Amino acid sequence: xxxxxxxxxxxxxxxxxxxxxxxxxxxxxxxxxxxxxxxxxxxxxxxxxxxxxxxxxxxxxxxxxxxxxxxxxxxxxxxxxxxxxxxxxxxxxxxxxxxxxxxxxxxxxxxxxxxxxxxxxxxxxxxxxxxxxxxxxxxxxxxxxxxxxxxxxxxxxxxxxxxxxxxxxxxxxxxxxxxxxxxxxxxxxxxxxxxxxxxxxxxxxxxxxxxxxxxxxxxxxxxxxxxxxxxxxxxxxxxxxxxxxxxxxxxxxxxxxxxxxxxxxxxxxxxxxxxxxxxxxxxxxxxxxxxxxxxxxxxxxxxxxxxxxxxxxxxxxxxxxxxxxxxxxxxxxxxxxxxxxxxxxxxxxxxxxxxxxxxxxxxxxxxxxxxxxxxxxxxxxxxxxxxxxxxxxxxxxxxxxxxxxxxxxxxxxxxxxxxxxxxxxxxxxxxxxxxxxxxxxx
Numbered sequence: 433x434x435x436x437x438x439x440x441x442x443x444x445x446x447x448x449x450x451x452x453x454x455x456x457x458x459x460x461x462x463x464x465x466x467x468x469x470x471x472x473x474x475x476x477x478x479x480x481x482x483x484x485x486x487x488x489x490x491x492x493x494x495x496x497x498x499x500x501x502x503x504x505x506x507x508x509x510x511x512x513x514x515x516x517x518x519x520x521x522x523x524x525x526x527x528x529x530x531x532x533x534x535x536x537x538x539x540x541x542x543x544x545x546x547x548x549x550x551x552x553x554x555x556x557x558x559x560x561x562x563x564x565x566x567x568x569x570x571x572x573x574x575x576x577x578x579x580x581x582x583x584x585x586x587x588x589x590x591x592x593x594x595x596x597x598x599x600x601x602x603x604x605x606x607x608x609x610x611x612x613x614x615x616x617x618x619x620x621x622x623x624x625x626x627x628x629x630x631x632x633x634x635x636x637x638x639x640x641x642x643x644x645x646x647x648x649x650x651x652x653x654x655x656x657x658x659x660x661x662x663x664x665x666x667x668x669x670x671x672x673x674x675x676x677x678x679x680x681x682x683x684x685x686x687x688x689x690x691x692x693x694x695x696x697x698x699x700x701x702x703x704x705x706x707x708x709x710x711x712x713x714x715x716x717x718x719x720x721x722x723x724x725x726x727x728x729x730x731x732x733x734x735x736x737x738x739x740x741x742x743x744x745x746x747x748x749x750x751x752x753x754x755x756x757x758x759x760x761x762x763x764x765x766x767x768x769x770x771x772x773x774x775x776x777x778x779x780x781x782x783x784x785x786x787x788x789x790x791x792x793x794x795x796x797x798x799x800x801x802x803x804x805x806x807x808x809x810x811x812x813x814x815x816x817x818x819x820x821x822x823x824x825x826x827x828x829x830x831x832x833x834x835x836x837x838x839x840x841x842x843x844x845x846x847x848x849x850x851x852x853x854x855x856x857x858x859x860x861x862x863x864x865x866x867x868x869x870x871x872x873x874x
Contacts, residue, residue, distance in 0.1 A: 488551035537841035602829030702735035738767025775805025
């Protein structure tokens, strides 16, 4: 069939026949190519660039209402006197909180975001920060951060979002920044102490010799002094470790001799969620069951949860000015002494009784030595009403623990020392409250 006809024999139009004819290609295809060297002038401010619903706006709306007078009191540079201006502590608090809200735990990553991300650039408004400033600020204000959490919780209580009549408590054990092989017995630590002191003295003598370069000598001497300080702290912490071991085992033995880390003397080995026994911190959070706001934070180097029951309740009552009436916790908090103290204070505890070793009796039945509070708890926990209340524990505490460890920078601790670890826990608690209850705080 002729090319001038289609499949059904009808003659094609002229323009259709031309479309079927091959096109003569001359030269390369015409393309719009990128030119990244040309200057771009955008008449936009940081305020205009940031989306109206960005997390940075929520964080800043909360931060600008906080009382930061305790931070300002530390600044030595004053109007009319010498000294360069200091970064507004509200900016540092806002940037760090925004990082925790987004799950950024590294100060170097946060530093990079401050130079590239619109949210952090808007927060800083042209002020420059570096990772050294951020890292130091994050872990050096334990009491002031505790006061910030108290301010937020007080605000939630004031607007009626939090009542703390019923709180739920749980702990999460987080891997510490200490090696498993860094733990030493007392005898070994005493030998290391002698060696470290001798090394420091030798470096001091060498620093007086002209052959040594002053900068390198100073670095060696500084490293030696830091090692000496860690060994001294480890020996000082040995007393507490021996006391804990004595209470746990009943009597010391050569096989169960306590050990302390030379890299983080305050961290202790304990079993974490995976079942491994590693250096870790026991981080405790108390949550209001109605609002699910974090109202209490504790960090200990002890793997025992039962000892945290009463101190946490007292902390919550002091922080909120409210009376805790009911306290929920899992079986790890079944400590008879703590239960009796709570009972004497008029607090109803909901803790499942644990089955004692080598015992075949029902844990809900009274045991020899039980006092009034423990007997009442055993009887209470078999009732359906108490079990219904206890179910709220998992819906609150487990949710908080999962959030702070997975989303708020507490997946693994990278700093050393109890005070610094507590600072990180406080940042996480503050960020959690802002994310989930920010509409009550602004």
